[in-house]
Amino acid sequence: MAQVNGLEGRRVLVLGHGVAGASALQACRDLGVAAECVDPSGSADHVSLDTVDLSAVDVCMSSPGFAPHHPWVTAVQEAGIEVVSEMEFAWRVRDPKAAWVLVTGTNGKTTTTQMTGAILGAGGIDVAVCGNMGIPVIAAARESHDVLAVEIASLQLHFTSTLSPHAAVCLNADEDHLDWHGSVEAYRADKAKVYERVQVACVYGAHDSLVESMVAEADVVEGCRAVGVTVGSPAVSQLGIVDDVLVDRAFHDARRREAVELGAVDDLSHLVAGTVPPYLAFNALCAAALARAVGAAPEAVRDGLRGFSLDAHRTAFVARVGDVDWVDDSKATNAHAAIAAFGGRAPQSVVWIAGGLAKGQEFDDLVQRVHPRVRAVVLIGEDPEPLATALQGHAPDIPVTRIEPGDTVMARAVQAAQAAAMPGDTVLLSPACASFDQFRSYADRGEAFATAVASLEG
Template identity: 45%
Template sequence: MGSQEVSTVDWQGKHVTVAGLGVSGIPAARALHERGALVTVVNDGGDERARAQAAELEALGITVRLGDGATLPPSTELVVTAPGWQPDKPLFLAAAEAGVPVWGDVELAWRLRGDNGRKAAPWLAVTGTNGKTTTVRMLASILEAAGLRTAAVGNIGVSLLDAVLGDTEYDVLAVELSSYQLHWAPSLRAHSAAVLNLAPDHLDWHGSMEAYAADKGRVYEGNTVACVYNVADPATEDLVREADVEEGCRAIGFTLGAPGPSQLGVVDGILVDRAFVANRQKQAQELAEVSDVDPPAPHNIANALAAAALARAFGVEPAAVRDGLRAFRPDAHRIEHVADIGEVAYVDDSKATNTHATEASLAAYDSIVWIAGGLAKGATFDELVIGAAKRLRGVVLMGADRALIHEALTRHAPEVPVVDLDRTDTGAMSEAVARAAELARPGDTVLLAPACASMDMFTNYNKRGEAFADAVRARADERA
């Protein structure tokens, strides 16, 4: 199916099983029911919230089975699943045995776009292990600066179904896609797409790094204009080579160094384009200054270049790239500067929940007191510590798996002082900030970049970042 084609399905009387209640399952069930499908929703859990959701759907005439997400209902012709459900669940094995296709919410949205009679907006898609949300939001800001009707949608929290079936008519959509979503989206064909980076993540879900990378690579399938890859991460370029794209689609690289032809990069503090210019062998187009990117950390400049590449692939003028980047403000807990106290900067990057994200965060500063720890999710920390050792003034460790980081520090940075907080209560963050302040010197950065998940101590990374920011502000108030 070509990128501009719209699929038509006769849903009337079609037996569809929706797997999972929640942010994707409920809109999917409603949309299919409205189109005449005979919908059955199955859900593993049956708690009070699930029962309330089920009651709302049943009032519409939708069948809901709580506490039974393993059995394929009789007569099922299609399964539409929430992205988090693992591929080896009995429901999907039964579907495969019966020859029943399985779609995710992204696939359903792709198939339903244009269903409301309007022209289907093209998709500019972004995936990768880290940086997806920031890049998609940067891209949307650039597209808006170009005067285009757009939205940042997908894994970013705005339902793709709502975007394609809602009342707003978009010119183009900036779409964040997770590996889970891509796994279940066999016919997705984007206008242009980017894979920002690849590092081990969600391997328990995918089964192997090869399977994880293959699912990420699906974002390039059928691209019509540009496949954007990271020059510093050859695995992303490999995925471009393996993709089956439309004739004329180009491979476009982004790099923090000087760009070659068909690349975007950085020259003397300027973001430049040697891909979408008349003579890319000899010409380069200035897009923006590094100082236009907030924050101007190396990995965030890479995000900006990827967003710029997708926007330029869509025909956006250079001035809109600059204006969009200037207007963009990052989400909370992503390299967020909290305060300066006694010539020491305090930075919240609680979103750095794996080693790949933390590596990028640590690379942004020259002298760091690092606050780290939490749930390691099977990660190892030797390479991270080796790469960061010269930048570390000191380390404060907290959380359930802090010993794993401590052992890596002992092996590879034995001269760096380490404070090991033997507590996992939420109040530990105040002590962590206090101990980090004792280690810091003027010009240093106290950086919360945990390299671990937060659930051993906090509800999520947002709460962890808020606890850090609260502790820093309380300290600033004491000093005032």
């Protein structure tokens, strides 16, 4: 049964009436906790914080859309009211039976979280995959499950203070959401919170000194272990790959002498065309580590990965028109994710559709790394300058077509890409930016791309 955990008799203010806010309000109603909501859209109890009696509020749940420097958040804090995140709120109203495993990172969160769910499900463990995709975490937390596999962003980690998962991983910590956090340092500090109060295993990339330092500095529960993941041969307390076999030297008693076989790299081959890219194997091993931390058997890793399918809009093949392949990677909402797309499915010659909300990112490293693979660029987005500047500085030889904003932006982008493509090319939608300047979501952007490509076929 769900608990109230510190909310008994308290009055809750919810900032934002989106998915997180609506879930929090429903939880309060179900638990008999007094709550009211403020949202400028007019869909809540109040459209302005000025109409709320803050002296009558005990705790505030701030939705991810409200940055720490938002005037409403600072006003609530100045009134001495505790501010909690969506994830912290979910933890306080959770069914205490469930073990939580958390996945964060600049790129790969959804894939790794869903892989974790697939492995646990294959092992007969009742798991809810939730967070930034699928079931809202507040709703999932109040249901009866053995495990919650939770995708958690840095925005949702900022206002956490008591959340204590069984296991957690930070896949990577490149630059993202700098407009929300204010600086790279603040962004990485919030990412590091995923390891606070972990009970069993802090999982990290053995090659990543930055994330390893997050683990070393975390205040964890006594007995919690650091578990490294590598795409090479693993040391003790690591998972890795030996002769294309996924192996575990962390979660079994004889780990100092031998490794346990979990599956094979080939178990992922159905997910991509050609060779399985290292980032995908890394994600699978991180998922395996999280699942093993809550008791999944070795064979569950193999069975879960064999039955797994990638989320829509992540390097998804859309069509072949003539001799040109069209690939939807709309889920690449930052530069790190776009780099991964070029390292995976894309061949040597790419017409790249990119752009959107830059979120304070810089794109110099991205352009330098993908430059040799790109024939032409089609830029979308209401503010294309950050990407255009990086292209001009590091790839001035690549032709760039800018698409003006408007209702037919994706159709015009696809037409421009078709005009630039040569036989054997791939047109890759991998924006490296958020979608909300011109689309409802990255999924809406990807669907617009697929629709436009279908019109070319017709």
